[in-house]
Amino acid sequence: MKVWCPIELAATTSQMCISVVIPCYNSAPYIERTVRSVIKQTHQDWKLIVVDDGSTDQSADIVKQFDDSRITLLQQQNRGVSFARNRGVEVADTEWVAFLDADDEWAPTFLQEVVSAISEYPQAVVIFTDYVVSPSGVVGLAHLPDIPVLVSDYFDFVLSNRREMCSSCCVIKKSVLQRVGGFPVGVTHGEDTDTWVRLAWVGEFVCIPRPLSVYHTNIPDSATKIPLARRIGTPQPWITYCEWSRKGLIPKAKVRSTEKFMGSMMFRHALDLLDVGLKPQARAVLSDLEKIKMSPRLRRLLKVLVALPFRTGSKIWKAAVAIKQFLDRRGVRLRVPL
Numbered sequence: 001m002k003v004w005c006p007i008e009l010a011a012t013t014s015q016m017c018i019s020v021v022i023p024c025y026n027s028a029p030y031i032e033r034t035v036r037s038v039i040k041q042t043h044q045d046w047k048l049i050v051v052d053d054g055s056t057d058q059s060a061d062i063v064k065q066f067d068d069s070r071i072t073l074l075q076q077q078n079r080g081v082s083f084a085r086n087r088g089v090e091v092a093d094t095e096w097v098a099f100l101d102a103d104d105e106w107a108p109t110f111l112q113e114v115v116s117a118i119s120e121y122p123q124a125v126v127i128f129t130d131y132v133v134s135p136s137g138v139v140g141l142a143h144l145p146d147i148p149v150l151v152s153d154y155f156d157f158v159l160s161n162r163r164e165m166c167s168s169c170c171v172i173k174k175s176v177l178q179r180v181g182g183f184p185v186g187v188t189h190g191e192d193t194d195t196w197v198r199l200a201w202v203g204e205f206v207c208i209p210r211p212l213s214v215y216h217t218n219i220p221d222s223a224t225k226i227p228l229a230r231r232i233g234t235p236q237p238w239i240t241y242c243e244w245s246r247k248g249l250i251p252k253a254k255v256r257s258t259e260k261f262m263g264s265m266m267f268r269h270a271l272d273l274l275d276v277g278l279k280p281q282a283r284a285v286l287s288d289l290e291k292i293k294m295s296p297r298l299r300r301l302l303k304v305l306v307a308l309p310f311r312t313g314s315k316i317w318k319a320a321v322a323i324k325q326f327l328d329r330r331g332v333r334l335r336v337p338l
Contacts, residue, residue, distance in 0.1 A: 016115050017045045018171060020098045021088030023081045024050055027102035028057040030219070035066060037105035043112035046070060049088040050102075054078030059102070082183035082191045089174060089182060096127075097174050103219045104168035107212040114171045117148040117206050124150070125203030126196075128170040130163070131213040144209035151207050154200035155257035159264065167192040169213040176203055187236045193265075194236040201250055201258075232276055235269055238262060256293065263294020267302055274305065274314040282306050 020038055024031055031050075038048050048068075052060045052075045063073045074087060089097055096118065100106065114127045121127075127148075130141040140163030151157045158164050180198040184191050199205075241262050244250050250258055266285055273282040286306055289299065305313030 015045060016096070016118065017047060017094045018043075018096050018098050018111055018115065019088075019092035019094040019174075020046055020048045020100055021085055021092065022048065022050045022100050022102050023053055023084035023088065024055060024059050024063070024102040025053040025078065025081070025084075026055045026057045026059060028055075028059045028062060030103040030216070031059050032062050034100060034102055034105055035063065035071070037108075038100065039066070039068065040108050041106065041111045042109050043115055046098075046111060047092070047094065048072065049074065049091055051076065051084040051088045053081065053084040080185065080188065082185045082187060086182040086185065089177060092174060095174060096171050097177065098171040099167050100213075101168045103216050105214045105216075106168075107214075110212040111171075113148075113208055113210070113212060117208055118171075120148060121150055121204075121206045123204060124206040125173045125176040126165075126170055126199055126205040127172075127208065128165045128205060129208040129212040130210055131166055131169045131215045132211045134214050134216045135218050139211045141207070141209035142211075144207075146210060149207045149209060151205040153254055153257050154196065154205050155254065155261035157205075157207065159257070159260055164193065165196050166213070166215050168215055170196075172199065173203075184236055184240075189233070190236045194240050197237045197240060197258075197261075198244075201244065201254060232272055232278070235265055238266055238269075259292040260294055263289055263292055263298060267294070267298050270302055270306065271314055271317050274311055275318075277311060279306070279310075 022031075022034060022038075027034075035048065035050070038046065048071045050063050050071065050073050052063070052073060054075075054077045060073060060075055063071070072091070074091065076084070076087065085099065098111065098114070110129065113129070117127050118124070130139055132139055141161060144161070176199065177195075180195075180202055183195050187194065241250075241258065266289055270282045270285040273279070273285065283306055286302055289302070305317060307313075308316070
């Protein structure tokens with residue numbers, strides 16, 4: 001069960017219109033709920049752009065049933081979620097663009113609290129909130145003060161709090177998003193993280209550490225349901241990091257935190273490779289990581305896990321993660337990189 005915890009806010013924070021982009025593909029069971037969560041926003045100055053990415057179900061018909069002049073439906077042949085998001089951004093005629101996946105939803109005060117944060121931190125390029133993972137009910141930032149926080153270094157923030165943005169909890173300045181290339185077309189996994197990484201290199205974020213979005217994972221076609229073997233390719237953020245690093249585009253002040261972030265991400269990628277029996281590829285990842293200043297503890301641990309026979313390293317890691325999650329649910333926090 002979701003429990004929204006409203007705070008005292010004025011009826012409208014400011015006259016700021018926000019465009020909302022919803023990429024939609026065969027989302028008939030959920031799209032009405034998602035659109036209604038936008039309609040129910042306490043901040044009513046918004047424009048909704050639903051991009052139907054070649055759906056073969058009734059998704060488009062459901063959207064057409066909403067009698068609201070603020071809602072625009074774009075229909076196209078199936079080109080993937082990144083293409084759909086980018087098209088929505090192109091059509092948007094506002095300074096800020098919010099993103100919401102077709103199977104997720106917002107708390108009623110999501111836009112209102114975001115607009116308030118924009119007014120407080122006009123230099124920011126991204127505003128993001130905490131979110132509830134459904135059906136587990138997990139939130140990630142409850143330990144932070146219940147006020148917007150300026151995040152000068154997103155990589156350090158993620159490493160410290162073990163909580164990344166999701167694509168349904170962020171509002172981004174359109175001009176900056178387009179300047180860094182938008183969402184990577186053709187990338188089917190990690191396209192959102194790749195976009196956050198590029199944005200984090202060029203500007204500051206603001207985090208509202210309140211769960212104002214719901215990320216639904218109990219969806220048949222959810223990315224979390226795709227078999228690991230089908231999404232085991234080299235993470236796009238690593239490819240982008242190598243390119244930007246080679247060109248000297250990463251700000252010097254963020255090189256260290258970026259490398260630690262990439263090290264943590266590639267550590268998990270190497271374990272995934274072990275899990276599907278691709279030990280030579282996992283060794284290659286370990287070799288690549290020698291080029292960056294990742295956590296020494298993670299590097300040593302990965303060397304041990306890769307050296308173990310067959311899939312033993314992956315099995316040990318999974319057991320360790322399960323134990324930590326069990327302890328977390330009982331309020332016991334371990335300072336280990338799991």
